[in-house]
Amino acid sequence: MSELIMTREPFRFYTRLSLSELTGLRASTLGQLLKLIRKVPGSCIYHHTHRFLQQHQYLSPEPPNDFAYWVAEVLGEDELGERLASIDTVQYATIRSLRDKIAATIEDYLKDKPLVRLRFAREDEEFHFVKSVSFVLPTNYVANNLREFVDILKKITIDSIYFHIFESRLRLEKGNNDFSNWIENSVGDKELADKISRLDPYTHSLEGLRNTVVNMIEGRIST
Amino acid sequence: MARLEEYIPIVGQSVIDDLRLLGERLKGKVVQHVNSTPVGGGVAEILNRMVPLLKELGVDTRWDVIKGGEQFFEVTKRFHNALHGRPVEITGHDFDIFMETSQENIKEVNTYGDILFIHDPQPIALVKKRSDNKWIWRCHIDVSNPNRQVWKFLMDFISRYDSVVFSAPGFSQRLPIRQFLISPSIDPLSDKNKELPQETINAVLNKYGIPKDKPILTQISRFDRLKDPIGVIEAYQQVKRYIDCQLILAGGGATDDPEGIEVLEEVKEKARQDKDIHILLLPQNDIVVNALQRASDVIIQKSLKEGFGLTVAEALWKAKPVVASNVGGIPLQIKHKYSGLLCHSIEGAAFAIKQLLNSPEYAKKLGENGREHIRDNFLLTRHLRDYMLLFLSLYHPEDIAYL
Numbered sequence: 035m036s037e038l039i040m041t042r043e044p045f046r047f048y049t050r051l052s053l054s055e056l057t058g059l060r061a062s063t064l065g066q067l068l069k070l071i072r073k074v075p076g077s078c079i080y081h082h083t084h085r086f087l088q089q090h091q092y093l094s095p096e097p098p099n100d101f102a103y104w105v106a107e108v109l110g111e112d113e114l115g116e117r118l119a120s121i122d123t124v125q126y127a128t129i130r131s132l133r134d135k136i137a138a139t140i141e142d143y144l145k146d147k148p149l150v151r152l153r154f155a156r157e158d159e160e161f162h163f164v165k166s167v168s169f170v171l172p173t174n175y176v177a178n179n180l181r182e183f184v185d186i187l188k189k190i191t192i193d194s195i196y197f198h199i200f201e202s203r204l205r206l207e208k209g210n211n212d213f214s215n216w217i218e219n220s221v222g223d224k225e226l227a228d229k230i231s232r233l234d235p236y237t238h239s240l241e242g243l244r245n246t247v248v249n250m251i252e253g254r255i256s257t
Numbered sequence: 258m259a260r261l262e263e264y265i266p267i268v269g270q271s272v273i274d275d276l277r278l279l280g281e282r283l284k285g286k287v288v289q290h291v292n293s294t295p296v297g298g299g300v301a302e303i304l305n306r307m308v309p310l311l312k313e314l315g316v317d318t319r320w321d322v323i324k325g326g327e328q329f330f331e332v333t334k335r336f337h338n339a340l341h342g343r344p345v346e347i348t349g350h351d352f353d354i355f356m357e358t359s360q361e362n363i364k365e366v367n368t369y370g371d372i373l374f375i376h377d378p379q380p381i382a383l384v385k386k387r388s389d390n391k392w393i394w395r396c397h398i399d400v401s402n403p404n405r406q407v408w409k410f411l412m413d414f415i416s417r418y419d420s421v422v423f424s425a426p427g428f429s430q431r432l433p434i435r436q437f438l439i440s441p442s443i444d445p446l447s448d449k450n451k452e453l454p455q456e457t458i459n460a461v462l463n464k465y466g467i468p469k470d471k472p473i474l475t476q477i478s479r480f481d482r483l484k485d486p487i488g489v490i491e492a493y494q495q496v497k498r499y500i501d502c503q504l505i506l507a508g509g510g511a512t513d514d515p516e517g518i519e520v521l522e523e524v525k526e527k528a529r530q531d532k533d534i535h536i537l538l539l540p541q542n543d544i545v546v547n548a549l550q551r552a553s554d555v556i557i558q559k560s561l562k563e564g565f566g567l568t569v570a571e572a573l574w575k576a577k578p579v580v581a582s583n584v585g586g587i588p589l590q591i592k593h594k595y596s597g598l599l600c601h602s603i604e605g606a607a608f609a610i611k612q613l614l615n616s617p618e619y620a621k622k623l624g625e626n627g628r629e630h631i632r633d634n635f636l637l638t639r640h641l642r643d644y645m646l647l648f649l650s651l652y653h654p655e656d657i658a659y660l
Contacts, residue, residue, distance in 0.1 A: 049275060053646040054438040056429035077656040088633075107593060158401075158584055162426035164438060169646055169653070171278050171660045191271035205657070 042220045045183055045212075047175040047190055050197035052088075054081065055165040062155045064109060067101070068140045074163050076129040080205055081166035083123060083132065087240065088196060099123075100161075101136060108159045111150060114143045124234050128207055168201065180221055184251045192240040199235050199243065211235075213247065226254045258306070259446040261313050267445050268638050276638065279645040280314030282660050288648060289370025290320045293333070293379035299441070300376045300397055303640075306444055310641055316648075323366060323380045329358040333379045336411075339404035340378070341562075347406055356382070372648055375418075384417045391651040392418045397441075399564045399585060401427045419651055424565050425586045435654075437647055440589060442640035443570045443631070448543035450574055453551055461548035467505065467535055472614055475505040475553040477546055477571075480520040480538075483562045484508075485582075488603045490527045490534065492559065495607035500614050503533035507549055509541055550575050555613050555620070559606050563587055570635045573597065573627030578620035580609040590635065596627040 059074060061067040071079070082100035098106075098119030106115025117139050126132040144150060155161070175190060177183035187195075198212035208215065210231055218227035229250055235243055265273055290308065292300050304320055311318040325333070332351045339345040359382035366383060373392045375383060384392050394415060400408070400423070408430075415421060420435045429436055443450055462469060474493055478484040486506050493504040506524060521538065528534040539545055550556060556572035556579045563585030570590055572579050579597040581587045591597035598609035613620040633639070649660065 049278070051275060051279070051642060051646055053643060053650060056423060056426060056436040056438050058429045058431040058436065075656070103592075158427060160427070162429065164426055165656065167646075167650060168657045169649060169660055170657065171282075173274075173278070189271070191269075191275060193275065 042222075043216070045177045045216045045220070047173045047177075047186060047194050048197055049171055049173050049191055049194040050201055051169045051171070051193060053167045053169070055167050057163045057165060059163040060160040061163075062157075062160045063151060063153065064105070064111070064114075064140060064144060065151050067104075067161055068137060068144070070163055071101070071133065071137050071140070075165060076133065076205075077165040077167065078163045079129050079133045079136070081164050083136075084166070084200060085164075087200065087236070088193070101140075104155075104161045108155045108161075109150075109153050111143075111153070114140065114150075117143065122234075123204075123236050126204070127209055129204060132204070168205070170197065180217075180223075180251060180255055183216075184248055184255070187244065187248055187251070192244070195240055195244055195247075223254065226250065258309050259444070261310060263446060264636075264638055268632065268636060272638055272642075276314055276642055276645070279642065279649070280311075280316055283316045283645060283648055285317075286371045286648065287317045287319065287369065288372045288374060289368065290318070290374045290376065291323060291366065291368075291380045291383060292320075292376035293323055293325060293330075295320075295322050303441065304376075306637060307641065307644070310637075311644070314641070314645070316645065319370065321366060323362045323383070325358045325362075325379065328354050330379075336378050336407050337398060339407045340398045340400050342399075342402035342404065345404065347404070352410060359383075372651060378411060381411060381414045384414050387417060393420050393422060393647065393651070394418045395422045396428070397424065397564075399425070399428060399562070400430070401425075420647070422647065425589060427585075435650070437643075437650070439640070439643045439647065440586065440635060441565050441567060442635050442637045443567055443574060444637045445574065449547050450571060451547070453544070453547055457544065458548045458552050461545050462552055465535060465537055467503070467552070469552075471533070472500065472502040472554040473505060473552055474502055474555050474557055474610060475507065475549055476557040476559065477507050477550065477568050478558070478560070479508045480506075480517045480524060482516075482520055483560060485559045485561050486520065486524045487527050488606070489557055489559050490524065491603045492557070492606040492610060493534070495604065496610045496614070497533075499611060502554075502614065503535065505535045505537065505549055505553070507535075507537040507539055507546070509539045546571075547575075550577065553577060555580060555610055557606065557610070558582065558587065559600070559603075560584055560587070566590065569597075570631050573624070574631045574635075576621075576624040576628040578613045578624045579627060580606050580613065582606075590630070591627070592630075595623070596630045597623055 059070055061070050085100060102115045102118035105111045105118060121135055175186045177186050202208050202212045203210060214227040214231040218224050230247060261273055290304055294301050308318050308320050332354045335345050335347060339347055363383060363386055368383060368386050371390055373390060375381060376395045377397055416433055418434055420437060422437050422439050423429055424440055426438055476489050480486060496502060524536055528536060550572055556577045558566055558569050558581035560582050565586035569579055569581050569587055580600060581591055583599040583601055591599055593599045600606040600609050
């Protein structure tokens with residue numbers, strides 16, 4: 035009965051709340067966008083690639099990241115928009131590597147189509163760079179075994195799920211999501227941990243992600 | 258005044274739990290709001306709702322008001338218009354009047370708070386009193402294109418604050434201090450937004466002689482050129498060629514505004530004898546506005562300029578499909594083709610309205626997405642959370658703060 039096996043370490047659920055900090059930096063051409071993508075803080079890249087997940091979490095699948103949205107909807111460059119939207123974020127372990135990929139994608143496109151540099155966004159449609167400031171707080175929920183874990187998972191806020199799946203892996207550079215880390219190292223169930231790790235969380239809504247992980251764990255408990 | 262627990266059925270228990278967690282982190286801090294009026298205007302309306310809820314969360318919140326004479330408020334009204342980018346002449350005498358009253362307030366107002374939260378330009382100079390406490394300036398104005406003379410004058414004060422708060426990314430400036438984006442919000446429990454029984458909606462339609470036999474398009478706004486009511490009528494006329502529908506243009510506040518009366522006359526002239534155009538000059542009545550929005554098939558907000566445009570949030574909260582201009586804070590509320598349709602012209606507005614009327618399933622989906630977008634991002638509870646995070650940011654300069 036793996037569900038009741040007491041774990042080596044209990045799992046403390048955290049939540050993460052964020053505030054948007056303005057930078058005053060704006061781009062009206064693709065060239066300016068590229069230049070700023072290279073120099074803005076990592077918190078800006080994080081904001082513009084993850085904001086949609088939380089602010090539009092009711093949509094499934096979610097709209098693309100802010101860069102893809104702006105390039106397609108404002109500059110009318112659908113092809114580049116698609117390339118940016120389809121960057122496989124889950125393959126990148128750090129914000130730095132994600133930033134490099136975004137910049138390289140735009141750079142390659144500009145090399146192929148230099149005239150695109152001449153396109154300007156209207157004054158009220160410029161791209162404004164915003165930073166994501168995170169506040170991480172422990173919640174009162176602690177799980178000592180898988181059964182407790184899944185029961186809490188069903189009712190915790192989506193901000194908590196977001197923190198443990200997305201922010202921990204990429205922004206805190208832990209390499210894997212917190213749920214898989216705990217299930218592998220404290221519960222000792224590597225197979226279940228790997229199954230959760232293999233999910234592409236960027237193609238689920240946050241509620242959809244919650245249900246998928248809950249089903250995986252409940253399926254495991256009942257076997 | 259609604260209590261926190263009344264919001265649980267709307268936003269969920271966990272959102273309120275998070276607010277309580279944040280409230281605990283602010284125990285012992287006194288937050289002192291200062292503005293220029295206890296009643297009337299958007300700032301007072303927000304503070305009237307916010308202050309009791311923050312207190313309920315355990316945040317010791319106070320609210321003080323500065324004093325000023327007629328001349329002072331005439332000058333600050335001109336500052337307001339100039340910051341909005343309107344052509345206004347500001348003289349050295351205006352700045353003298355502003356500083357004279359500011360000096361009196363600096364003498365009179367006790368700035369006892371651990372955190373001073375100063376709203377808009379009127380009390381901005383109080384920062385000259387700053388000691389070792391924290392100071393935030395909340396700018397509720399669209400300063401995307403401000404009059405440089407006034408902005409430069411205010412910058413002397415702004416640079417002494419710890420942080421500034423704007424309502425839309427387009428309002429941000431290059432500043433030597435931190436600046437945050439916090440959007441305004443609507444209260445889902447207020448008369449303007451609460452659920453209404455169908456009988457109330459029907460009674461309002463009956464009262465204003467609006468039949469339910471054809472689709473209703475509605476724009477709620479003051480009779481103001483920046484809201485483009487004439488453009489709305491032209492868009493309606495273009496739609497009407499193909500789809501039999503009716504238009505409601507409803508708003509208040511024109512009687513004491515000479516320009517408003519002029520615009521209202523122009524609108525009446527434009528509407529002429531079309532019995533399907535209902536022009537309603539409303540007294541302040543939130544239930545009527547709520548009912549008209551709920552009775553509509555499509556809501557329009559075809560503004561030429563907009564600070565934030567909370568009428569869009571009100572409409573989306575009622576799960577209505579919205580066609581709105583891509584200006585001010587509107588694109589924060591509507592993602593084109595996801596939670597509404599954005600437009601740049603009369604023709605674009607007419608095309609979008611036709612799409613929605615001819616595709617009710619699509620319209621319904623946009624409205625439903627819109628409601629969820631408002632639930633997640635533009636309700637009073639999100640506003641409370643952002644304000645508490647803002648207070649905490651004063652003690653945590655890092656990008657990832659562990660509380």
